Amino acid sequence: MIFKSYIIENNLENLINFKFILFYGENIGLKRHFKKTLIKQYADTDIISIYQEDLDKNKNLITEEYKNISLFSKKKTIIVNQVSDKLLDTMKYLLENEQETRIILFADLLEKRSKIRTLFEKEKKMAVIPCYEDNEITLKKIITENLKGFKNLNTSIVNMILNYSGLNRNTVLNNLDKIKTFFDNKNLNDNQLESLLNSDKNEKFENIRDAALNQDKNKLNSLINDFNFNNEDVYYYLNNINYRLLKILEIHKMKSENETIEQTIEKIRPPIFWKDKATMINLAKRWDKQRLLDVIIYFGKIERILKTQTNINSLTVVKNSITNICSNSWTYF
DSSP states (O other), rough: OOOOHHHHHHHHHGGGOEEEEEEEESSSSHHHHHHHHHHHHHTTTTEEEEEEHHHHOTTHHHHHHHHHHOTTTTOOOEOSOOOOGGEEEHHHHHHHTTOOOEEEEESSSOOOHHHHHHHHHOOTTTTEEEEOOOHHHHHHHHHHHHHTTTTOOOOOHHHHHHHOOOSSHHHHHHHHHHHHHHHTTTTHHHHHHHHHHHHHHHHHHHHHHHHHTTHHHHHHHHHHHHHOOGGHHHHHHHHHHHHHHHHHHHHHHHHHHHOOOOHHHHHHHSSOOOOHHHHHHHHHHOOOOHHHHHHHHHHHHHHHHHHOOOOOOHHEEEEEEHHHHTOOOOOOO
């Protein structure tokens, strides 16, 4: 049975009679909201969280947890993350052997032909909630409700938060958490707020940069999905990555034959910030001099392409370039 996300958001009681619930879609922030709310709702039960890596080790884990009920224990709620059609047979089996245990599934975007999505849509005992991206009106409402009671909250401040967050509920919620912590006196200030949001934005991109250079695909995908890329900052993104690469190259050029990377980094002037040292050591060990030269040349060509071919989508080129660093692939489009 299909439910609109706003109906469930307004009244979670609509799901009270369902033992099998599926949330899917690209709206990470909305799914995060539902998960937190449901964990609170069923706090009096034993809550078990299962991820794909758990199922890789034991494909029958969900069924085993579902069957494993003690007469003396509390009711159980099983939350399954990263759901795909691989779980179709498991869900059919659980549906045929229904008991008190509640199963809540979270998936990324499922296409119309997805078998598990079709099962939940057709079965009356199952609830499915598509979580599509928010619009500007919805996000402004979330910002206003979350900052209710804060002094100086006005349209300008709401728009500023939205501009720094993009139409991304997860980024909005993260920014709201930071705002509540920073402005603990509940007195908003335009200049301080802009500095806070801008600094957060720079830090997030630096995390994206380092995840790409560390070739951590899972972390990179997660960070990119939670970041609002801006056309005006295209050359900042390129320069930021290029500066990191040049710094790593400098370490290799300074390193003597009998010296460790750690010893070389201690000699760098100006000194590398202490929080950055561990990251720089890992990156210097991962990237040898030749590969660094290859990627620096690659980014030089990317910059020339963006400056000379104004008809191309610069953000798409930049995102692809970051992904290419991660996969060690030097393609341009």
